[in-house]
Amino acid sequence: MTGLRETGATELDVAARVVELVHEVAGPTAEAEVTVVRHDLALTRFANSFIHQNVAESQVTVRLRVHVDGRTAAGGGSLVDPDGLRALVGRTLAAARLCPPDPAWPGLTPPSAVRSNGLLDEATAYAEPAARAERVRAFVDAVGGLEAAGYCRTSYRSGAFANSAGQAAQGRTTEAAMDGIARTAGADGVARLCAGRLDEVDGSVLGVRAAAKARAAADPVELPPGRYEVVLEPAAVADLLQNLAWYGFNGKRHVEGQSFARPGTAQFDPAVTLVDDPTYGGAMPFDLEGTPRAALTLVEAGTTRAVAHDRRSAAGAGTASTGHGAPGGATFGPIPRNLRMAGAGPATAGGGPGGGAAGPGSGGGPVAGAVADADTAALVAPMARGLLVSDFWYTRVLDPKSLVITGLTRNGVWLVEDGVPVRAVRNFRFTEAYPRALGPGAVLGLGRRPVRQPDRLDGGWWEGPPLRLASWNFTGGASG
Template sequence: MSAELDLAARVVELTRRLAGPGAEAEVVAAHSAEALTRFANSAIHQNVADATTTVRLRLHLDGRTAGGSTTVTDAAGLQSLVERTIAASRLSPPDQAWPGLTPPTPLRESPAFDEATAAAGPHERAARVRDFVRAADGLETAGFCRTTYSSGGFANTAGQAVEGRAAEAAMDGIARLAGADGVARRASSRLTDLDGTALGTRAAAKARAGGRPIELSPGRYEVVLEPTAVADILDNLATFGFNGKAFAQHQSFAELGAQQFDQAVTIRDEPLGATLPFDQEGTPRGTLTLVQQGTTTAVSHDRTSAAEAGATSTGHAGAASRSWGPIASNLALAPGRDAITPVTGEGPTAASARALVSGMRRGLLITDFWYTRVLDQKSLVITGLTRNGVWLVEDGEVTAAVGNMRFTQSYPQALGPGAVLGVGTEIETLPDRWTGVRYTAPALHLQSWNLTGNASG
C-alpha cells in the first residue's frame, strides 16, 4: 500500500468514527512534485521545484454535502480536516443531486511508469535547454523544461480503494529574430523523448522564415493548422463541448449519435500514462472515444453529470467538476490513414504539416493560437489570435510571412462534414502551457477559417 492510499484509508476510518455509520465519505490523497527549469535571453535564469501532499475529503451526511482539504497530514491535521468537514456539512443546503459513491471497481492497466523522469534533476533538464539554445545558432531563445511526478491513493466508505502514479516531461521554447518568433514544444511520459536539438532547430527555422511579414485582408482562408494550433481546438472542445455538465444542461453543441464532424475526425481521450489512473471520485480512467469518424459518440462525465444525463461516469471527476463540469484533459486527434509523400526541404513547416501544405492552392499555414476566448458556448464560437508564425501558401509553396491576425470561428463548424481537406499522418504530443495536461494531434488542412482582422486593430 502506498503512503497516499494509507493516508486516504486513515481519513475514511476517522470519518466513520466521528461522523457515524450513515456518513458517505470519499478521500483522495495526492502527492505532486514539479520541477521547472526556465531560460530567457538564451540562458537559464531559474530552477524551481515544489512538492506537496494534499488530502481532500468529500462528505455526504444527513442529505448534505461538504468538502475540505489539508496539506497537514499528521494525526492532528487529519482530525481537524474531518471535524471541519463535518461542521461544514451541517451548514450546507440539502444536496438533491448527490450521486452516491463509486463502488469497488478495479483499475485498467496503465503504461509502464518511467522512474528516470520522476527522479530527473536540474542537470537533465539543463542539458535539453543547452541543446535547444545551441541549435538556435545565435538567435535569442526563451522557454522552459519541466518534469512532474504524481502519486495518489483513493478510498471511500463504499469499499473502493485504488492507487497509482504518473510522470510527465515537457519542453516549450521560442527563438526570436528581429521581432519574429518561432516556437517548438513537446510532451512525453519520458524525459528521454525530449530532443532539445530538434526543438531548437524547428523554432529557429520558423523565426528566420517569419521576417518582413505582409498584411492580408480579413476574410475566409483555406488553412493548414500545425499541431500546436490543433491542440487549442482540442482544449476548447474538451472544456466546453464534450463537458458532461454542459451537455446535460443543453449548453453544448454535442449531439450523441449525430454526424457533427467530417469523417476524417476521430477524437479520443487517452488519460492512462498521462495522469493518475482514477479520478477524484475513485472511478477508473480509460480511453474514451468522443468522436468516431465524424459521429459524436460520448461526452465526459463525473458521477453527478452522469446521473443527470442518465449515463455512467467516464472517470472525469475533478476537484471542481460538480461546479464547472467534468473535462477530458488528454484529448488525441487520430492521424490520417493515407500515406502522403512528405515535402522535403528546410523552412517554417513542421514535418507533420508539409504534405498538407503541398496540396494547398492558396491559403495560410498557421503555427499557433493564443488568447482564445469563447463568444458563444452552444456553437463554440471562439475568438483569438494567431501566434508564433503565419505564412501565405500559394500553389503548395510558402511564399511570404504574414502578420498575426485575429480570428472568430466556430470550432465544430471548421471541422464539420466536408470541411476537413486533410489530416496529417504524423502526430505530436504537446503540453498544456500551465499544467500537466497534454494533447496529441496531427496537422489539419481545413477548407475555411474566418480571419476577422489584423492583430493590431
C-alpha cells in the same frame, strides 16, 4: 509541515485513515471519499538564452468529500499527521452542516478494479536539474544565435483513493515537457512537446524547429481579413481540442443544454476521430471519485459518440461516470483533458514530433523554414492559395452553444501559393465556430502523426496532427 516521509505512511494508508476518522466523528452512515496525491514537480526556466531559474516542489494534497444527513461538503489540506487529518475531517463535517441539502448527490463509487497504466518512468520521476539543463543547452545551441526562452519540466505523481463504500485504488505516473521560443528582431518561432518520458524530449530538435520558424517569419506583410483555406500546425490544433473539451464534450454543459454535442449525429468530417485517453500518458488511472479511467471515444469517424461524465453529471443524464471527476467539477463540469485526434496513418519518414526534413512544398526561398516537418509539408503542397498557421492564443468563447471562438494567431503565419509558402503574414484576429470548421466536408487533409502539446498545468495534454481545413474566418488584421 508533516508529510508522508515523516509519518512513514503510504497514500492509501492516509486515505483509509481519513475514512475511519469520518466514521468515528460522524457515525457509520456518513459517506466519505478521500484522494491523497503526492506531486513532485521540477521546472527549469530559461530566458535571454540562459537558465535563470530552477525550482522543485514536493507536496501532498488530501482531498475529502463527505455526505452527511443529506448535505455535501468538500475540504482539502496538506498535513498528514494525526492532528492534521483530524482537523481536516472536523472542518469538512462542520462545513457540511452549513450547506444546503443536496438532493442530487450521486452516491459513492462502488468497489471496482483499477488497472495501472504502466507509464511510470523512474528516470523522469527523479530527474536531476542537470538532465533538464542538458535539454535547455541543446535548445539554445540549436537556435544558432537567436534569443531563446522557455522551460523544461518533469513531474511525478503517486496517489491513492478510498471511500466508505469499499473502493480503493492506487496509481503512479510521470510526465516531461518542453516549451521553447526562438526570437529574432521582429518574429518568434515556437516548438513544444509533451511526453511520458524525459528521454523522448530532444531540445536540439525543438530548437532547430523554433529557429527555422522565427527566421521564416521575418518581414511579414498584411493581408485583408476574410475566409482562407488553412493548414493548422499541432500547436494551433491543440487550441481546438482544448476548447472542444471544455465546452463541447463536457457532460455538465451537455446536461444543461449548453453544449453543441449531439451523440449519434455526424457533426464532424469523417476524417475526425477524437479519443480522450488518460491511460495514454500523464494521468492517474482513477479520477477524483475513484472511478477507473479508460479511453473514451468522443468522436468516431465524424460521428459524435459520447461526452465526458463525473458521477453527478452522469446521474443527471441517466448514465454512468466515464471517470472524469476532477477538482472544481461541480463548477466547471467534467473535462476530458487528455484529448487525442487520431492521425491519418503511420508516421511519414522524416516527420513526427519535433522536426525532420521540411519535405516538398517548403520551397527554397527565405521562408523555407515555415514548414518544419514532412507531415505539414504534405498538407501544404496541394494548396493553391491559403495560409499556414503555427499557433493560436488568447482564445475566448463568444457563444458556448455553437462554440464560436475569437482569438489571435501567433508565432508565425505564412501565405501559401501553389503549394509553397511565399511570404510571412502579420497576425490576424479570427472568429470561428470550431465544430463548423471541422464539420462534414471541411477537413481537406490530416497529418499522419499527432504531436502531443503540453497543457499549462502538467497532467493534461492535447495531441493532434496538422490539419488542412477548407475555410477559417479571419475577421481582422494587424491594423484592426
